[in-house]
Amino acid sequence: METARHEGGPRQRPPRLSDATLRDSAHMAGVEFGPEDAAAIARLLVRTGIELVEVGMVSGPDSKDADLVLATHEAVGPERSMTLVVVRDRRQVATALDEAERLGVRHIMYSIPTSEQHAGLKLGSSSPKFLQALARSAITQAKERGFHVTFSGEDGARTPRERLVPYVTAGFEAGADRFRLAETVAYLSPWQMERVVSDLTAIDGSEIEIHSHNMLGMAVANSLAAVRAGAQWISVTVGGIGERGGNAPLAELLTALHVIHGDNRFDLGHLTELSRIALRGAGLGDAFQSGPTTPHAFAYELPGQLTHPEAYETLPAELVGNQRELRVRSRLTPSLVTWALSGSGILADPDALTSWLIKRQERDGRPLLDRDAIRKAAIDFQAV
Numbered sequence: 001m002e003t004a005r006h007e008g009g010p011r012q013r014p015p016r017l018s019d020a021t022l023r024d025s026a027h028m029a030g031v032e033f034g035p036e037d038a039a040a041i042a043r044l045l046v047r048t049g050i051e052l053v054e055v056g057m058v059s060g061p062d063s064k065d066a067d068l069v070l071a072t073h074e075a076v077g078p079e080r081s082m083t084l085v086v087v088r089d090r091r092q093v094a095t096a097l098d099e100a101e102r103l104g105v106r107h108i109m110y111s112i113p114t115s116e117q118h119a120g121l122k123l124g125s126s127s128p129k130f131l132q133a134l135a136r137s138a139i140t141q142a143k144e145r146g147f148h149v150t151f152s153g154e155d156g157a158r159t160p161r162e163r164l165v166p167y168v169t170a171g172f173e174a175g176a177d178r179f180r181l182a183e184t185v186a187y188l189s190p191w192q193m194e195r196v197v198s199d200l201t202a203i204d205g206s207e208i209e210i211h212s213h214n215m216l217g218m219a220v221a222n223s224l225a226a227v228r229a230g231a232q233w234i235s236v237t238v239g240g241i242g243e244r245g246g247n248a249p250l251a252e253l254l255t256a257l258h259v260i261h262g263d264n265r266f267d268l269g270h271l272t273e274l275s276r277i278a279l280r281g282a283g284l285g286d287a288f289q290s291g292p293t294t295p296h297a298f299a300y301e302l303p304g305q306l307t308h309p310e311a312y313e314t315l316p317a318e319l320v321g322n323q324r325e326l327r328v329r330s331r332l333t334p335s336l337v338t339w340a341l342s343g344s345g346i347l348a349d350p351d352a353l354t355s356w357l358i359k360r361q362e363r364d365g366r367p368l369l370d371r372d373a374i375r376k377a378a379i380d381f382q383a384v
Contacts, residue, residue, distance in 0.1 A: 014263060015227045015234045018052035018209065019045050019250060021278055022068055023084055024242035031241065035071035037277065041238065042075045044274045048254075049266040052082045054109065054235070059086035060095045069103045082107040082150065085142075088123065093138045097145060107148040109180060110138055114167055115155035118184070128163050132170040139174040150178040150209065157183040161199055169203050178207040180235065183222060186215035186245060190225035201230030209233030215245030220256055223248045238278035239293075251275060251293045255315055272321035292320045299327040299370075303335035328369040332358055340374040348378045356381050 022038050025031045033041070042053045055072040056065030063069070065083075072081050083105045085096045100108055112135055113119045120126040123134065135151060142149045151171045153159060159167075168179050181200065188196065193210075200208050210226035210233070212219040223234045240249030251271045257263035275293035292298075298317040300306050309316070309324060317324045326340055334350035337357070341348065357369070357377055369377075 013227075013232065014265065015223075015257075016232060017050050017250075017253075017266075018054055018082065018233060018235050019050045019237060020054040020211070020235050020247060021045075021237040021239075021241065021250075022053065022055040022072060023057060024054075024237055024247055025278075033068060035067045038068045038071045039075035040277055041274065042072045042081070044270045044277070045238075046076045046080055047267060048250075048270045048274070050250075051080070052107065053080055054082045054084065057084045057086065057111075058096050058099045058103070058105075059088075060092065061099050063099055063103070066103055069105065073104055078104050078106045081105070082109050084109045084111050087112045087134065087138050090134070090137050090141075093141055097142060097147070100147070101145065105147070108142055108150070110135075110142070110149065110151040111154055112138070112152055113155055114153040114159040114164060116163075117158070118155040128166065132167055135167060135171050136174040139171055139176045143175040149176045150180055151176045152180040152182050152211070154182050155184040156181045157187045157193075157196065158185055161196070164196075165199055165203070168200055168206065172203060172205050178209055178233065180209040180211050180233075181226070181231075183210070183212040183219075186213045186218070188218075188222060190218060190221045193222040193225040194229040197226045197229035197231050207232050209235055211235035212248050213242065213245055214240055214247060214249070217245075219246075219248035220252050223253060224256065224260075238274050241278065251320060255292050255320065258319075259315055268319050269321040292317075293322055295325070298322055299325040301326070301328045301331055301336070303333060303339065306336070306339045326369070326371045326374070328374075332361070332369065337374060337378075340371045341378060344375050344378075346375060346378045346382075348381055353378055353381050356384075 021041055022033060038055060045053050053072055053076060056063065056069040069083055083100060085100055085108045087093055087110050113122045114131065116126040119131055139149055139151055153164060156164060171179060179200065181197065197208060197210065200206055208231040210223050210231050212222045227234065234248065234253060236250040236253050237247040238250050240246040254266050254268055258268065272293040292315065306326065326336060328336060332354055334354045337350045337354050
């Protein structure tokens with residue numbers, strides 16, 4: 001990522017990435033990953049260049065996510081993994097840390113609600129002093145046991161500055177390694193996000209991560225705005241899957257860094273496979289998703305788009321492990337047929353084959369054709 005100063009903005013440093021697919025997706029209705037999926041996703045994330053794979057959640061003994069945590073540790077090692085630990089009171093934190101130790105976790109992320117709404121609901125008190133005391137206690141306990149500690153501001157985007165900044169300051173004074181600003185409820189525009197994060201990066205010794213939700217469609221934009229304001233980490237998920245409107249999608253975030261900032265640190269070639277594994281494991285199949293790893297991202301039905309893709313593409317399909325494809329509904333032409341047959345070794349007259357295909361489409365009532373279908377039909381055509 002270029003470190004050139006943007007007009008009116010601070011000098012950026014290349015962001016580091018953590019991925020919460022194996023944690024935040026657990027809060028998405030109907031999504032269940034097994035240990036095999038967790039291991040495959042974790043390996044591909046690390047090969048892509050993601051530094052931390054966030055997996056599972058621990059609130060006390062006998063965590064239901066134990067199998068996922070252990071599978072991820074076996075796949076990529078506990079050094080590349082992070083597990084969320086729920087914070088409700090001092091005694092509960094102690095038992096949760098016991099469970100994290102049992103599972104071999106080395107890097108924890110404390111989930112601590114900071115807004116008045118969430119603190120009142122989950123902690124039984126919205127008092128800023130109580131919130132700070134609880135965070136200090138939880139962080140101290142974890143550091144005494146040797147954990148690397150990220151602490152969060154759950155619903156931090158809606159937490160007023162006069163409440164949020166003293167809380168974050170107290171956490172770093174207690175020895176925390178990183179703070180995660182959670183845009184739990186999508187709430188901010190990119191320019192508002194920049195102001196909020198600027199307040200946090202001004203805290204001495206702060207290391208800030210942004211975890212944005214995508215209900216308003218601005219998770220990537222808000223993540224980049226946070227980095228512009230000095231945040232060092234971005235939290236993402238594969239395919240943007242996650243609770244409610246989902247999270248900042250990994251593929252879109254990485255390709256935005258590549259295209260806009262010239263950031264070539266990541267191996268984008270794994271992104272399409274990652275999306276397919278994660279969406280299959282999430283039970284979403286081929287449901288519509290946005291971004292460059294979807295089956296329709298590089299699919300065209302006009303010959304000009306296929307023969308001159310550089311005129312229509314922000315980045316080539318191959319860069320993210322995807323491929324260019326033909327999708328024809330009604331505008332089948334000899335030039336499209338020629339493109340579909342190129343490299344196949346099949347010899348057929350494009351004009352005659354096109355006429356035959358159009359008649360077959362009308363007869364069968366199946367107007368959607370792709371490259372494989374055209375090639376199979378060409379073999380049938382030759383046999384006629």
